[in-house]
Amino acid sequence: xxxxxxxxxxxxxxxxxxxxxxxxxxxxxxxxxxxxxxxxxxxxxxxxxxxxxxxxxxxxxxxxxxxxxxxxxxxxxxxxxxxxxxxxxxxxxxxxxxxxxxxxxxxxxxxxxxxxxxxxxxxxxxxxxxxxxxxxxxxxxxx
Numbered sequence: 389x390x391x392x393x394x395x396x397x398x399x400x401x402x403x404x405x406x407x408x409x410x411x412x413x414x415x416x417x418x419x420x421x422x423x424x425x426x427x428x429x430x431x432x433x434x435x436x437x438x439x440x441x442x443x444x445x446x447x448x449x450x451x452x453x454x455x456x457x458x459x460x461x462x463x464x465x466x467x468x469x470x471x472x473x474x475x476x477x478x479x480x481x482x483x484x485x486x487x488x489x490x491x492x493x494x495x496x497x498x499x500x501x502x503x504x505x506x507x508x509x510x511x512x513x514x515x516x517x518x519x520x521x522x523x524x525x526x527x528x529x530x531x
Contacts, residue, residue, distance in 0.1 A: 428457040461512035
C-alpha cells in the first residue's frame, strides 16, 4: 500500500513538472523597445493618387502630434502589392518596399503596367529607425 501511494505521489509530482515545463504563452515575437509616452511617430494620412496610362503619382500628408507622437519623420517608405486583375478576390498578396522618400517631400512616382491591381501604403521613419503605423491602403486598377 505504501509503495502504491509513493508511486502515485511520484507520478503526480512528475506530471506537475512536465506541465510547468511545457506550458507557456505561445510563440514569442521579436523584442520591442519600451514605449515612452509621446516618443512615437504619427502615421502618414490622406494617401491619394493621380494616374495616367504610364505612371501613378502618390501623395500623402504627415503631421506631428505634440502630445502623442512628437517624433519628426526623416523618411517615408512606400510599399506596394500587385496582382493581376483576373486574380481571385481575397487572394493573399504581399507588400514590398518600392522606394524611400526623404523629408520634406511627400510624393512618389511609379511606372504602372496595364492589367494589374496595385495596392499602395506608406510608413514614416524617424531617427533610430522608429517606424509609424502604415497609412491607409489605396487601390488602383490599370485596365
